[in-house]
Amino acid sequence: MAPRSVALLLALACGLGKSTATVESESFDYIIVGAGTSGLVVANRLSEDPSVTVAVIEPGTDQRDNINVTATEAFGLSFNTPMDWAYSTVKQRDAGDRAFGLHAGKAWGGTSTINGMTYIRGNVAEFDAWEQLGNPGWNWESIFSYFKKSEKYTIPTDSQLAAGATYESQYHGFDGPLHVGYVPSLENGSFAPAVKDTWEGLSVSHNLDLNSGSVRGFGMGPQTLDSNLNVRWDAARAYYQPVEHRPNLRIIKGTVKRITWASGGCKKGHLVANGVEMLTDAGKSRTLGAKKEVVVSAGALRTPLVLEASGIGNPRILKSLGIETRINLPGVGEHLVEQPAHFLMFSGDLGSSSASAYHTYLTAADLFGANLAAIEAATRADIPKWARAAADASGADSLNVRGLEKLLHIQHDLLFKHNVTAAEVLTAIAPGSVLASNYWTLFPFSRGSVHLGSRDNIDEPVIDPRIFLxxxxxxxxxxxGRFATRFWLSEPMKTQGSVTGPVLSGDVDLPRNATDAQWHVYLRDTAVANSHPTGTASMMSRELGGVIDPELRVYGTANVRVVDASAVPMQLSGHLTAALYGLAERAADIIKRTTH
Known part of the structure; x- marks a missing residue:
C-alpha cells in the first residue's frame, strides 16, 4: 500500500477526517468522570502536584451531613433515595422472569456512601490470576502495598476483641486516609463463643485476619469507619474533604455525555481525547477541555455507557444507536459479572444488645464435600456451553467465545485447584429476635452485559446480568444456603439462640430436607442481586475481549483511562470497595509515571 494511503487510513482511524473538537468553556490537565470510590482517590493523588489542575465531574451531590450516610448503623436507608441510581435489570429468564434492582451511589464518594462499609480484600490467587489475563505486573504482591497505603487501621478495643474482632497487624496500614475499624457499639456478648464453636463444629476454622490474602474460614470483618467518631468513612471523607481547599482540584456538578476527540491530534495511530461534553442540571450542554488525560471512573454500570457514547465499542451496537464508531472494541459493556445472593431469616433470640456480623468464606470443598471431584469434572466440561450461551445472548460479534472459555477456565482453576473461596455467608445478629444469613456466590460463571439504551439518555442503560445463565x-x-441453615440449626447455636427454624422469603414452601430441585425453584423466585458488578471494561488482553491495557488505558486511545470496578476482570472473594481503593492508588501512580 502506498505511503499516502497508509497515512489516510491512520488519519481516518484517529478521527482526523471529521473534527469533533468544540470550543471548551474551561480546561484542566486531567478530567475525571465520576466522584466515586476510585475517582476521588485518583483526583486526590493527581492533585498532590500543585502544577497540574484536576476537575472531577459528578451528577451527585455532597452528602457529608446526611445522617443516612454518616451513621454507621444506617445501612440500607439510602437505598432508592435520590443518592442511589437504583438501576433495574431487564427481566431475568433464568431467575423467575424477574427484574433485579442494583444499587449504586449517586453522591460525592459514589457507592462508598451507601454500601455496607465492609473492608475485605480477597484471596492472593485471585489477584495473581490477573497476570494470566494479559496484565503483567498486576498481582497480589504489586497491589498489597497500595492496600496498606490507603488504610488507617484502628486496633480493636478490649471489648471489641472479646466480641469477636481479631487482627494481625502486619496486614494493615496505619497512616492512610481511609479509616478502617469496628463500630464502638460492638460489645462482648455470650453469643461470640457460640458463633465460634458452631462454625468450628462444622469444620470451618476461625480466620484471625480476613485481610491477610486468605479469607477461608470465619471472622468479623472490619469496616470503613472511624471507630472513635463512629462515622462512616467514605471516599469523599477520606480522599476529598481533607484536600478540598486545593486550588487545583474541583468537583463540577454535571453528567458526562461523551468524550470529545482532538481534530489533528493523533499519537501513533491512537485517538487523542481533548475533553468531555457534559450536561448541566439545567439541561444545557457544556464542554470542558482536558490537556493531558480523561480518566473514566463512573462505575461498572456507567463507564461502558460513556465509552459507547464516545464511539468506543461494538460497531453493530453503536450503529443501532446512531453513534459513529471510532474504535472497534466489542468488549465494552460485556463480561458483566453480578453475584446472585439470598437472605434466610431465622426465629430465635440470642439476647444481644448490639448488632454484629460474622463473615464466613467457604471453598468448593466445603460446599460439595464428597461430590467435589464429580462437580469439578462436570463444571469443566460445561465451560464451552456457558461461553457459547453468553456469546449467543450478547451476539456473536460481542464476545470472543474462545477468549471467554479461557477466562472461565482460569476461574475454574481458582475454585478447584487453588481452593479460593466459592461462597460467602454473612451471619447477622441484632437486638431482639433477628437472626439472619445473607449468602451469595462469589464466582458466578454467568456473564452478562450493560449497554446504552439510547444515545441521548445515559441514565437508563440496558442491564442484563443473566443471573443463573x-x-x-x-x-x-x-x-x-444449606450451609447457612446448618449453622443456625447446629449446637451450640441452636440451643443458645432458641432457634426454631427459618422464616422463608415469599410464599414458596421449602421443606427442612428440601431436594436440589426444590431449592432451585425457591432461589430462582427469591434470589437478589448483590450489587457488586464488575468487568464491563475489563483490564485484560484485547484478544480476550479486554477494553483497557495494564496501564488502564483504553485500547486505541492515547490518553483515556478507566479506573473503577469495570476494570476488574473477574470477581473477587472480598468486598469490592477494599480492592478498589488499592486499584485506584496504584492507578494514580501509573498515570503520574506514564502521562506525557
Missing part, C-alpha cells in the same frame, strides 16, 4: 451458580447458591 450458568446452572452451576444456582448449585453453588443452594449449597451455601
Amino acid at each position: 450458568s446452572d452451576f451458580d444456582l448449585s453453588t447458591l443452594t449449597a451455601a
Whole structure:
C-alpha cells in the first residue's frame, strides 16, 4: 500500500477526517468522570502536584451531613433515595422472569456512601490470576502495598476483641486516609463463643485476619469507619474533604455525555481525547477541555455507557444507536459479572444488645464435600456451553467465545485447584429476635452485559446480568444456603439462640430436607442481586475481549483511562470497595509515571 494511503487510513482511524473538537468553556490537565470510590482517590493523588489542575465531574451531590450516610448503623436507608441510581435489570429468564434492582451511589464518594462499609480484600490467587489475563505486573504482591497505603487501621478495643474482632497487624496500614475499624457499639456478648464453636463444629476454622490474602474460614470483618467518631468513612471523607481547599482540584456538578476527540491530534495511530461534553442540571450542554488525560471512573454500570457514547465499542451496537464508531472494541459493556445472593431469616433470640456480623468464606470443598471431584469434572466440561450461551445472548460479534472459555477456565482453576473461596455467608445478629444469613456466590460463571439504551439518555442503560445463565451458580447458591441453615440449626447455636427454624422469603414452601430441585425453584423466585458488578471494561488482553491495557488505558486511545470496578476482570472473594481503593492508588501512580 502506498505511503499516502497508509497515512489516510491512520488519519481516518484517529478521527482526523471529521473534527469533533468544540470550543471548551474551561480546561484542566486531567478530567475525571465520576466522584466515586476510585475517582476521588485518583483526583486526590493527581492533585498532590500543585502544577497540574484536576476537575472531577459528578451528577451527585455532597452528602457529608446526611445522617443516612454518616451513621454507621444506617445501612440500607439510602437505598432508592435520590443518592442511589437504583438501576433495574431487564427481566431475568433464568431467575423467575424477574427484574433485579442494583444499587449504586449517586453522591460525592459514589457507592462508598451507601454500601455496607465492609473492608475485605480477597484471596492472593485471585489477584495473581490477573497476570494470566494479559496484565503483567498486576498481582497480589504489586497491589498489597497500595492496600496498606490507603488504610488507617484502628486496633480493636478490649471489648471489641472479646466480641469477636481479631487482627494481625502486619496486614494493615496505619497512616492512610481511609479509616478502617469496628463500630464502638460492638460489645462482648455470650453469643461470640457460640458463633465460634458452631462454625468450628462444622469444620470451618476461625480466620484471625480476613485481610491477610486468605479469607477461608470465619471472622468479623472490619469496616470503613472511624471507630472513635463512629462515622462512616467514605471516599469523599477520606480522599476529598481533607484536600478540598486545593486550588487545583474541583468537583463540577454535571453528567458526562461523551468524550470529545482532538481534530489533528493523533499519537501513533491512537485517538487523542481533548475533553468531555457534559450536561448541566439545567439541561444545557457544556464542554470542558482536558490537556493531558480523561480518566473514566463512573462505575461498572456507567463507564461502558460513556465509552459507547464516545464511539468506543461494538460497531453493530453503536450503529443501532446512531453513534459513529471510532474504535472497534466489542468488549465494552460485556463480561458483566453480578453475584446472585439470598437472605434466610431465622426465629430465635440470642439476647444481644448490639448488632454484629460474622463473615464466613467457604471453598468448593466445603460446599460439595464428597461430590467435589464429580462437580469439578462436570463444571469443566460445561465451560464451552456457558461461553457459547453468553456469546449467543450478547451476539456473536460481542464476545470472543474462545477468549471467554479461557477466562472461565482460569476461574475454574481458582475454585478447584487453588481452593479460593466459592461462597460467602454473612451471619447477622441484632437486638431482639433477628437472626439472619445473607449468602451469595462469589464466582458466578454467568456473564452478562450493560449497554446504552439510547444515545441521548445515559441514565437508563440496558442491564442484563443473566443471573443463573450458568446452572452451576444456582448449585453453588443452594449449597451455601444449606450451609447457612446448618449453622443456625447446629449446637451450640441452636440451643443458645432458641432457634426454631427459618422464616422463608415469599410464599414458596421449602421443606427442612428440601431436594436440589426444590431449592432451585425457591432461589430462582427469591434470589437478589448483590450489587457488586464488575468487568464491563475489563483490564485484560484485547484478544480476550479486554477494553483497557495494564496501564488502564483504553485500547486505541492515547490518553483515556478507566479506573473503577469495570476494570476488574473477574470477581473477587472480598468486598469490592477494599480492592478498589488499592486499584485506584496504584492507578494514580501509573498515570503520574506514564502521562506525557
